[in-house]
Amino acid sequence: MAERTADTFPRLLVDLAANRPDDVAMQEKRYGIWQPMTWKGYADRVRDTAHGLAALGVERGDIVAVLGDNRPEWLIAELAAQSIGAAVVGIYPTSIGDELRHILTLSRARVVVAEDQEQVDKLLRLGQLEAARREELAAAGQEPDADELPLRIEHVVFYDPHGLEQYDHPWLMDFTELEATGREWGEGHEGWYDQQVAAGDAGDIAIICTTSGTTSKPKLGELSHQNLLAMADNLTEVDPVTKDFRYVSFLPFAWIGEQMLAVACGLSRGLTISFPEDAATQRADLREIGPDVMFAPPRIWESMLSEVQVRIDEAGRLKRGVFGWGYDVGDKAARARVQGKKGGNAAIRFLADQVATRPVRDQLGLARIRRAYTGGAPLGPDVFRFFHAIGVNLKQIYGQTEICGIAVVHRDDDIAFNTVGVPIPGTDLRISDDGEILLRSASVFRGYHRQPEETAKTVDQEGWLHTGDAGYLDEDDHLVVIDRQKDVLTAPDGSRYSSAFIENKLKFSPYVEEAVVFGPKEAGQGMTAMITIDPGTVGSWAEHERLTYTTYTDLAGKPEVYDLLAEEFTRANEDLPGAIRVKRFLLLHKQLDPDDDEITRTRKVRRNVIDERYADIIDALRRGDDRVSISSRITYQDGSSVLRELDLDIFDLTTYEIPAGRGRRPVWSGRR
Known part of the structure; x- marks a missing residue:
């Protein structure tokens, strides 16, 4: 196993630029062509960006927020902030509204590096809402609550200018402009950057990662260079990784998993990081690169x-x-x-x-x-x-x-x-x-x-x-x-069990996207489940069966789809102890959505939200009803919405039998 040469990420980058200046550090696919960046080019851009952040007033101990999909600029901004003693907090590109405001206010970030027009619009909207609210309070002669943290954004640096050419908000700055400002600022501060990198300590905050937030607003975990590099050393002692390994970065840098491999292992072992062109080309780009190491x-x-x-x-x-x-x-x-x-x-x-x-x-x-x-x-x-x-x-x-x-x-x-x-x-x-x-x-x-x-x-x-x-x-x-x-439950026979274990059994079916299992509240009720179907695989099955449908809601409500899932769940029940077998299930009319706080950005179910929002469905499942009526607001792409009354069927598995002569579906097939 190759020994790392430094104890902070910026110092690792300096060493890599000195020892392997012409090797490829990262590459990004643009317009179908891989655009390489050497270790020296990477280090030079980090230096310019660090100078640019300093010119914007970022100081040692500050936090810079980064909001967007994976691109070289994400890592350049991260290393630049760390180089001058600041840290970064990563924000999932799908974050909106209160979640976005919570992270920005708690971190007190004054500079946000954002990807594109979509992310910039979110931030500008957040700023407008903040200003409007404070004007309302001032007009009413009121002050904000003492424990309410203000939004402190002063600069938004974007790295994809498409669609932003006509924006003239004083917050906004192109990433290339930040680098140019940094080069100019650096000319008057000779040696300053090297001093800042040398002054860094292994115990300094390197990144701040949000927790999953399954039960409350996400907390911000402070991780030091020492924390992350110790993990990288210990992991690669088990599974050695060399500089020749290829890694494709497609999961959000806001997630600790991507920081773990792309940054901690990547810099300590000098891996080449590849960035797919966009979400639509991820699989093709993954196949083209053929990574040696992958975490997902x-x-x-x-x-x-x-x-x-x-x-x-x-x-x-x-x-x-x-x-x-x-x-x-x-x-x-x-x-x-x-x-x-x-x-x-x-x-x-x-x-x-x-x-x-x-x-x-x-x-x-x-x-x-x-x-x-x-x-x-x-x-x-x-x-x-x-x-x-x-x-x-x-x-x-x-x-x-x-x-x-x-x-x-x-x-x-x-x-x-x-x-x-x-x-x-x-x-x-x-x-x-x-x-x-x-x-x-x-x-x-x-x-x-x-x-x-x-x-x-x-x-x-x-x-x-x-x-x-x-x-x-x-x-x-x-x-x-x-x-x-808090989620471990006790079965009627006294044994302890996990809802997640049962849910994973149900989710093994290719037709299931999410499964939420509910334990009994009273004797005799049994286990029940609320299911969201996978529209791709169920849609493909429906096409093969010549079953017509219009919307997700229409497809999920088809009796044929209920029968399809009934067989899947009956098979799953065969592998479960009798006390925790699923007795009834319902196919939900919509997919669970992180924007509705139903699941986290890493797709963990927020059970407290589910229990409250779908209480009528859960009660009907436990009672053994055949059907439940709900009200659901449907929002269309033009922003209009309508409230609809829906009747959802509940399927009783205790009365279902798999048709005679039908064998178990192979693991690798979706066919019955």
């Missing part, structure tokens, strides 16, 4: 599996048969491999890989993958098993923002599909008397920004991070995560 939350792996299922279902009988044979060979080999054994005849495995599973890996952009991780939420064991069967050495990791995203990981040849592995080097783990997972390492965060009371509740005096998750160690000392402690 479960929804990405689940969507890849769904894509495979759709493509194979559209293939002819011969191709389906060949893949089915190759998958079975790979599955048997994978089951042996994860136990450290050899799996079957090597020649047969090679042939199966060449004709069946390798082409699928290639289509997914995973042909060269050597390190693949998932985390942020549980991944269903069946999905996990699928990727191992096609030759992807996928590993589950466990961690939180508060410990730099990773503390526990699977090891090669020691993978159990229902666990998250064992602690990485330098990490202590124990289970408290009440079943809570506690972690301690050099990667435990500095604390929550401006929330010392919350920090004290999370990290005790001995340095143990109280995760709030319930779990246990199995007979092989692998960690098994049950769920958030």
